[in-house]
Amino acid sequence: MDYFLTILGPLLDGTVVTLQVFICTLVLAVPLGLGLALVRVSHFRTASRLVSGYVWLMRGTPLMLQMLFIYFALPFVPVIGVRLPDFPAAILAFVLNYAAYFAEIFRSGIQSIGRGQYEASQVLGLSYGQTMRRIVLPQVIKRILPPISNETITLVKDTSLIYVLAMNDLLRAARGMVQRDFTTMPFVVAAAFYLLMTLVLTWGFMRLEKKYSVYDD
Amino acid sequence: MISARDIHKHFGGVEVLRGVSLEMGKGEVIAVIGPSGSGKSTFLRCLNHLETIDRGEIVIEGETLVSTAADGICRYVEETERRRICRKMGMVFQQFNLFPHLTVLQNIIEAPITVKGLARETVVPVAEELLRKVGLLNKADSHPSRLSGGQKQRVAIARALAMEPDIMLFDEPTSALDPELTGEVLRAIRQLAEEHMTMLVVTHEMSFARDVSSRVVFMDGGEVVESGAPHEFFANPIQARTRAFLNHLG
Numbered sequence: 001m002d003y004f005l006t007i008l009g010p011l012l013d014g015t016v017v018t019l020q021v022f023i024c025t026l027v028l029a030v031p032l033g034l035g036l037a038l039v040r041v042s043h044f045r046t047a048s049r050l051v052s053g054y055v056w057l058m059r060g061t062p063l064m065l066q067m068l069f070i071y072f073a074l075p076f077v078p079v080i081g082v083r084l085p086d087f088p089a090a091i092l093a094f095v096l097n098y099a100a101y102f103a104e105i106f107r108s109g110i111q112s113i114g115r116g117q118y119e120a121s122q123v124l125g126l127s128y129g130q131t132m133r134r135i136v137l138p139q140v141i142k143r144i145l146p147p148i149s150n151e152t153i154t155l156v157k158d159t160s161l162i163y164v165l166a167m168n169d170l171l172r173a174a175r176g177m178v179q180r181d182f183t184t185m186p187f188v189v190a191a192a193f194y195l196l197m198t199l200v201l202t203w204g205f206m207r208l209e210k211k212y213s214v215y216d217d
Numbered sequence: 218m219i220s221a222r223d224i225h226k227h228f229g230g231v232e233v234l235r236g237v238s239l240e241m242g243k244g245e246v247i248a249v250i251g252p253s254g255s256g257k258s259t260f261l262r263c264l265n266h267l268e269t270i271d272r273g274e275i276v277i278e279g280e281t282l283v284s285t286a287a288d289g290i291c292r293y294v295e296e297t298e299r300r301r302i303c304r305k306m307g308m309v310f311q312q313f314n315l316f317p318h319l320t321v322l323q324n325i326i327e328a329p330i331t332v333k334g335l336a337r338e339t340v341v342p343v344a345e346e347l348l349r350k351v352g353l354l355n356k357a358d359s360h361p362s363r364l365s366g367g368q369k370q371r372v373a374i375a376r377a378l379a380m381e382p383d384i385m386l387f388d389e390p391t392s393a394l395d396p397e398l399t400g401e402v403l404r405a406i407r408q409l410a411e412e413h414m415t416m417l418v419v420t421h422e423m424s425f426a427r428d429v430s431s432r433v434v435f436m437d438g439g440e441v442v443e444s445g446a447p448h449e450f451f452a453n454p455i456q457a458r459t460r461a462f463l464n465h466l467g
Contacts, residue, residue: 119267120314124328124380125304134331139318216362217317 007177007186014173015193020087021159021169022197025094026152032095033102038132040107051103058100064161067093071165086165098155105147109140142212149205153198170194218243218384218415223285224263224273226256233259234270235439241384244413248426248447251436252462257419258311260436261388264417265303269293277302278383304332307377311389313369315361315376321348322357325376332380340379347375351405367398371405378409385409387418403429423466427451435459 040051058066070093075083084092113136121131160171168176174190177183219241226234233256241247249257262268264275266282272291275282282302283293293299316324325344329335348354351371361369370390377385387406391399403422407429410416420426426433427447434444435456443456454460 116310116312116314117316120310120316122267123265123303123306123308124376125300125332126328127300130331134327135316139316142318215317215360 014170029098032099036103037106109144220276248430255436256439307382
């Protein structure tokens with residue numbers, strides 16, 4: 001029990017780092033993903049293709065590689081080269097990567113809304129922007145909640161990748177103590193912490209799905 | 218009210234409209250009938266720019282929506298104008314196309330608030346009056362998924378009327394309904410006719426065309442074959458194609 005209390009402090013510190021990365025990524029990547037999806041489904045051909053290319057790049061290479069690139073290689077890139085501290089570098093990599101996945105989820109949601117909704121909006125005089133904001137996107141949210149929930153839970157666990165930038169997240173804190181003290185107890189506690197975080201998320205998304213179940217498509 | 222001249226339209230290699238013309242006066246109720254694939258729905262959809270035409274001219278209440286110059290190039294007016302002109306026409310679809318995430322009342326007040334910028338307090342009483350008219354005031358707070366097809370279509374009619382259009386376009390308003398539900402929708406349309414609303418109704422309901430319309434237009438193969446007052450039209454059809462169509466219906 002005494003040992004448990006001694007590892008609790010560092011593990012909670014690690015959890016704070018994990019949650020910071022998680023929240024910052026979510027808050028920035030969801031709107032960015034939505035923006036990318038709207039460009040992707042727009043009639044601006046070139047912009048739409050650029051987004052497709054971006055999604056291919058971000059989904060086609062490992063997140064860890066992207067993070068290492070931003071931290072170690074970006075400073076040497078001409079013009080845009082900038083040396084970022086570890087936390088901003090990690091957030092930038094996570095946001096750019098997750099925005100690509102969110103963009104695909106939003107795109108599939110937007111494209112699942114039938115033509116009739118657009119036609120009804122058009123004959124009532126709504127502009128394209130009004131149709132998106134008032135008619136299409138509110139319906140999209142209901143449909144994409146399950147995949148968004150999936151992606152969000154994955155993000156909680158992906159945050160452990162920041163150990164490559166020597167940041168002390170939950171998993172790295174646990175591993176440090178396991179190697180130091182020759183006991184697997186910190187792993188078990190870390191697992192419980194991860195499970196607790198995903199439990200809260202699962203519950204939150206269930207509440208949201210319930211809220212949207214007041215109507216059927 | 219509506220003047221369409223020499224409308225041509227093709228989808229891929231198929232010519233769906235081959236020079237359709239129609240003049241429609243205020244208060245007229247025109248029933249457009251014809252076999253499937255005759256182009257009647259496409260023609261209706263061209264009038265409010267749900268489809269773009271290849272050639273011809275459409276003028277709504279004296280304002281040109283689209284015209285074709287002598288060089289054969291077809292030009293629409295710019296977008297803001299286009300939307301303003303098309304707002305003179307309300308439309309009811311075969312598949313209702315209600316907004317599923319909004320309640321019945323919200324479906325009706327959405328466009329007056331968002332498009333016309335009216336205050337909620339002014340729009341709600343109007344919407345409630347329209348719902349009373351179509352007999353659905355008690356469903357105001359229901360979502361469309363809780364309604365029958367006939368109820369959905371009556372909400373769709375109320376929603377279109379809330380924008381105070383001068384002309385109503387109906388695209389096979391009863392074709393997606395169970396037979397026992399068509400009556401309630403036709404009654405709502407008939408009531409509008411009695412209030413002298415100008416209406417263009419694409420329909421398969423011959424009795425409705427006969428009893429309610431002031432003129433019947435028969436289309437086949439992307440052309441207007443024959444048109445006339447319903448009594449004349451059904452009693453003495455002139456064209457062979459019209460006779461064949463009417464006989465086929467029995």
